[in-house]
Amino acid sequence: METTPLPPLACWGTPDTVFGLLEGAWDLDRLIEGKATMLGTARFTRLDGGSLKYREEGRIHLPDGQSFDGHREYVFEGIADGFSVYFAETPLRLFHEIAIVREGDELVGSAGHLCVADQYDSVYRFRADGSFVIEHLVKGPRKDYLSRTVFKRRGS
Structure with a gap:
């Protein structure tokens, strides 16, 4: 039986075009449950070489009312049907590789990463409205939380 390929998502295209569409500025809204x-x-x-440097900056608010500025950096490299994410260190150190597949009206990729004894299970969701979401479920002896970040193109 022959199958018909699914049409690309209007905003993201196909799994192999997502990486190239990340370039630019995004607003981010993060919740680290209970923290x-x-x-x-x-x-x-x-x-140079085609990879993307990711830098986030923002104001972090704690439940006790304290707040402070924070930032984080990664390097993303395109791979077939997805991308690799590296910690922005010298030399680069792999965080995880995300292979993207179509799930309903989203493009989705997931991966795991063991950091000492804490397990990071991450899911990337590229939504039909052009936004994307990154979730990190972190479990282990030192960490236990869910981080959910929604990204929307600046000016949209």
Whole structure:
């Protein structure tokens, strides 16, 4: 039986086009359940060789009312049907590889990463409205939380 391929999502295209569409500025809204919230911006900037430098900056708010500025950096590299995410260290160290597949009206990829004894299970969801969501479920002896970040293109 021959199957007909699914049409691409209007905003993201297909799994192999997502990486290239990340470039640019995004607003981010993060909830770390029971621990903190963060509002800020993220920027994917093209580097020599075609990878993308990711930098986020924002204001972190704790449940006790304290707040402070925070930032984080990664390097993303395109792979077939997805991307690899590296910690922005010298030399680069792999965080995880995300292979993207179609799930209903979203493009979705997931991966795991063991950091010492804490397990990070991550899901990336590229939604039909052009936004995307990254969730990290972290479980282990030192950490136990769910972080959910919604990204929307700046100015949209």
